[in-house]
Amino acid sequence: MAIIGLGLLLFALLIGNMQNFLQALGRRNMEMSLRRRDVEQWMSHRRFPEELRRQVRQAERYNWAATRGVNEEMLLESLPEDLQRDIRRHLLKLVTKVRIFALMDAPVLDAVCERLKQTIYIKGSHILHQGGPVEKMVFIVRGKAESVGDDGILVPLSEGDVCGEELLTV
Template sequence: MGFVHEYCSTFGNDLEPTSNWLEVMFSICLVLSGLMLFTLLIGNIQVFLHAVMATKRKMQLRCRDMEWWMRRRQLPSRLRQRVRHYERQRWTTMGGEDEMEMIKDLPEGLRRDIKRYLCLDLIKKVPLFHNLDDLILDNICDRVKPIVFSKDEKIIREGDPVPRMVFLVRGKIKSSQRLSKGVVATNVLEAGGFLGDELLSWCLRRPFNERLPASSATFVCIEAAEAFALDANHLKYITDHFRYKFANERLKRTARYYSSNWRTWAAVNIQFAWRRYRRRTRGGGGAGPMNPVVESGGDVENKLLRYAAMFMSIRPHDHLE
């Protein structure tokens, strides 16, 4: 009986009910509060599960529609696999939602503040925008849109019109530029880099030319990348309204330093200058003085080929010169 009594007292069964109305009211409030909190917990769990299942269902419907379309159009298996890979990458990165689509109908001021909160820190990581005014950054944040590139995706080909500037937030992109017969210059863009700098010259050129500039290189993702894109018409609007800020020497030097076109041009010229120097001084050796070597007539052809290759890498156009 002692064991039974101890077991019952553990659950409070041996407590005698009170006749004090304050204690009775406290007990009733405590029980009701517990029931209300438990109900809220169950409700929040249901809302969370409903949101997760709705998002998953939306993704499943999109994948089903995409698979049906690919079968109807009889796409080859290689293209189907690339589409599936991109959809998975986009789902992982964006969480299955298009944030810009969700806020597009909000009032302009509210939408701008939201996009500033979402994009400003990432935009400031781009070296080209480090020294811009807050007013210009607000206009850039209001017009950029997030974009995702999957691995091995070709962003733009050499010679194609440049429709937008792309500012890399995460990932790596390789640029390839043909310089001469059999010679290709490559460069790797990482977080903070950008491509499409031809649009800066295009926007600030006077008289203005409506035709979009051609890309000077081919850009391919070597790993999954996240970026922000600024369309050509939006960039033109910003440069037209804030031309005083873009027409300064510091911004020009920054654009040159981080531009893949300028880096390629500089690398080619440095390489050819070094080769010419080595050919002229190859008579020396070790740590002693170099002896210049006079080029013979047989080297004229090689010299012409080197200069032809150098001039194939056209010096990028500066909109301030």
């Protein structure tokens, strides 16, 4: 009887956990559909051409897949400052791969990390325009990118690489 009772208890716990999981999944799907509807209404109101609408939809899907709908900036801002600093250091440990940043002390690095902004780009995005001024540094945290020099040479970039170091040497 004890084994049967324990089995029924474990089965009830399994059913309860599955129900919670399905409710959370449904909630996420609802958030995604509401966001998609809001974006569609915004694009309709602004009278976007169809090609631009397609690109916005693709970017929204990509952002949702990458973040699962979590607003990371808002989540980070709600945490205590020391924890924010530790999380930024962890997420942006790539900063110390740049030689000039590696020579800096911790308070200066913390100030640099506070100014950094995480951005998600979809495939085919132009991050910096060829021939234009370099206005930002790009740290590749995940994924791949390509850098085309003034001489037309294509340099592949992957996780851990940095583009735009010339900002620091000028």
